[in-house]
Amino acid sequence: MRCLSPLFFFALFSYAQAQSSAKQTIPDFKEKPSVHWTFRVATPIIASPLVSDNLVYFGALDSTFYALDTRSGKISWKLKTRGQIRSTPLVTGNILYLNGGDGNLYCLDKMTGKIKWTFASNGEKKYDFADYHQSSPILYNNTVYFGSGDGNVYAVKADNGTKRWSYQTGNIVHTTPAIDNNKVFVGSFDGYVYALDVASGALVWKFKTLGHRFFPAGEVQGSPVVAKGLVFIGARDYNVYAIDQNKGYCHWNKAFTRGWGLANTIHDSVLHIGGADERVLIAAVPETGREYWKKPMEFLIFGSNAYSESMFYAGTTIGKLHGIDARTGEKVWTVTTEGYSKNRLKYFKPDDAYRDDIYTIIKSNEHFLEVEYELGGIFSTPAITPDLLIFTTTEGTVYCLRR
Incomplete structure (x- = not known):
């Protein structure tokens, strides 16, 4: 199932109408927030933080899951697993679900970290060095759904960890599932997007990506989002696809020229697309893909956005968190990491363009990732509350910003 890219058009008036149609509860951080506290671990942090009841939860590449007090930044409790944690936890009531990075799904008491039960998959693994995230668990009808490095999508009973069903794909599943209209949507590194029956795990349809000369398998690494009867998902073949939720064919795709x-x-009926090597941020009409606006970014985007009334907050892997006007795409303010401030001139000019001798300094893709780690790159989605913005970085620091 394949499709060609449509023409894209600018429609600011329609965008303003879409933005005004939804009610938000978190006021905008219109002024640049200040650092309330920081917390440091010894390894990079790829996973996104989650805030619940004055605790912020996150996992790190040191195989440890942390719960910090949002008021002080001090450890409330922590749990050691046997694998690097690259996913976001799920909280419901007093229960927390965690993909531990070691092939186990953990059910924990969110206040104490006490393990209630674990579910073991057939093991976790990475596809390659650029396989940054793992699948995060989601909850629907007392069932926890998640993908695994063993190539399976799992549905597990939320109360006792018993497996309801599993579905085997052709490769690693590190996308976070999305559920709508009795279907579970996931992407696999085998190059397919899958729609599975939410109750039985039976295949409803699967969609094959186009592939690319550098990535002929068209590995599906981006997580799906669902709206307007469509599934939006990005793959390594430089495409973002809008796939029919019920029939599995492509309505439109946005093709990038330089990367993923x-x-x-999706927020307020607007699709936001973060281009990685393209270094752009796009606001588009979900039904057609036409652009409301398209803004340059100084570096790569791999995390999703956090939203308030009329702004959103996005991080880049150079070590910058931006507060952005959702209507126009203009940056309102920027917070930089310590790693960026300390190390950026090793690799960049003052305007964040690469140094002229950069290819004598960075000689491989793996080294490029190490540089992003050194800069305190933000690969995660910020957590937002009425008073706080919290984000994690690859320098191993958690930043808590206060209004």
Whole structure:
């Protein structure tokens, strides 16, 4: 199932109408927030934080899951697993579900970290060095759904960890599932997007990506988002696809020329697309893909956005968190990491363009990732509350910003 890219058009008036149609509860951080506290671990943090009841939860590449007090930044409790944690936890009531990075799904008491039960998959693994995230668990009808490095999508009973069903794809599943209209949507590194029956796990349809000369399999690395009867998902073949939720065919696709568009979010009936190597941020009409606006970014985007009334907040892998006007795409303010401030001139000019001798300094893709780690790159989605913005970085620091 394949499709060609449509023409894209600018429609600011329609965008303003779409933005005004939804009610938000978190006021905008219109002024640049200040650092309330920081917390440091010894390894990079790829996973996104989650806030619940004055605790912020996150996992790190040191195989440890942390719960910090949002008021002080001090550890409330922590749990050691046997694998690097690259996913976001799920909280419901007093229960927390965690993909531990070691092939186990953990059910924990969110206040104490006490393990209630674990579910073991057939093991976790990475596809390659650029396989940054793992699948995060989601909850629907007392069932927890998640993908695994063993190639399976799992549905597990939320109360006792018993498996309801599993579905085997052709490769690693590190996308976070999305559920709508009795279907579970996931992408696999085998190059397919899958729609599965939410109750039985039976295949409803699967969609094959186009592939690319550098990535002929068209590995699906971006997580799906669902709206307007469509599934939006990015793959390594430089495409973002809008796939019919019921029949599995492509309505439109956005083709990039320089790299991946894996970070996609829907808010107020607007699709936001983060282009990685393209270094752009796009606001588009979900039904057609036509652009409201398209803004340059100084570096790569791999995390999703956090939203308030009329702004959103996005991080880049150079170590910058931006507060952005959702209507226009203009940056309102920027917070930089310590790693960026300390190390950026090793690799960049003052305007964040690469140094002229950069290819004598960075000689491989793996080294490029190490540089992003050094800069305190933001690969995660910020957590937002009425008073706080919290984000994690690859320098191993959690930043808590206060209004």
